[in-house]
Amino acid sequence: MMERLLEVKDLSISFGGIKAVQDLNFHIDKGEVLALIGPNGSGKSTTVNMISGVYIQNKGTITFDGKEIPTKMSIADRAKLGIARTFQTPKPFAHLNVFDNIYTIALQQNSKAQAVELTNEILNLTKLYDLKDTKSAKLSIEKRKWMDLARCMATKPKIIMMDEVMAGLNPSEMESSLDLIRTINKEGITVLFIEHVMKAVVSVCTRAIVLNQGKLLCEGEPRTVLNDPQVVAAYLGGEANVTGN
Numbered sequence: 001m002m003e004r005l006l007e008v009k010d011l012s013i014s015f016g017g018i019k020a021v022q023d024l025n026f027h028i029d030k031g032e033v034l035a036l037i038g039p040n041g042s043g044k045s046t047t048v049n050m051i052s053g054v055y056i057q058n059k060g061t062i063t064f065d066g067k068e069i070p071t072k073m074s075i076a077d078r079a080k081l082g083i084a085r086t087f088q089t090p091k092p093f094a095h096l097n098v099f100d101n102i103y104t105i106a107l108q109q110n111s112k113a114q115a116v117e118l119t120n121e122i123l124n125l126t127k128l129y130d131l132k133d134t135k136s137a138k139l140s141i142e143k144r145k146w147m148d149l150a151r152c153m154a155t156k157p158k159i160i161m162m163d164e165v166m167a168g169l170n171p172s173e174m175e176s177s178l179d180l181i182r183t184i185n186k187e188g189i190t191v192l193f194i195e196h197v198m199k200a201v202v203s204v205c206t207r208a209i210v211l212n213q214g215k216l217l218c219e220g221e222p223r224t225v226l227n228d229p230q231v232v233a234a235y236l237g238g239e240a241n242v243t244g245n
């Protein structure tokens, strides 16, 4: 029997008159790579923002690793529980090199010696070791995104919520980034994968949930979901056509 890592119940938030997320229910099992997809503005990033504590929901609960997260719990305390996320636009310390970008995060919960060891492990795992002395501002988009994932790893997360890590990458960069995601998942880290590139979703995810206008539209095996007429209609026959077939 799979164990649940994250469960959201009746999660809702409005901005002014806009119901950005409405009565959302879903769960992620430990070790899963779950896709969170849906057209622009359907509420994906807002959902991640509520789980990570950037926004506080108006209604509903978030349960992580068996415990309900108090609405007032800070972003930092949620990170300590094991909740990590990337941003659509990576936010590294531009003036620091790759090593120090990861090390500064590792240092938050480790001694100096432990932080060095953890940083080196992560540099090897993410294949960034050769770039450790490069200033992050000089990295390609692909490597900047890898470094963003590496910085998440430095918090020793149980889950990483990845917000459009494939955006702006060419096909070969996408392949190597998908390999990295598989490597991270093999380390026992659960992944919530927000993505518009459906080929990537089909390639790496075991299950997908689809949002439309803030509500859950459907969920299931990625290829099945992408062929669902409701999903095709929500995307107006656009991106959902790319099923990887």
Ligand SMILES: Nc1ncnc2c1ncn2[C@@H]1O[C@H](COP(=O)(O)OP(=O)(O)OP(=O)(O)O)[C@@H](O)[C@H]1O
Binding pocket: 015, 018, 019, 020, 038, 039, 040, 041, 042, 043, 044, 045, 046, 047
């Ligand atoms: N801070 C905010 N203030 C006002 N409205 C917001 C705010 N954040 C999100 N919204 C609105 O909530 C809705 C959902 O937006 P969200 O960014 O979660 O969608 P998304 O599915 O992540 O879209 P995309 O695929 O374009 O990133 C949109 O109508 C958006 O304009």
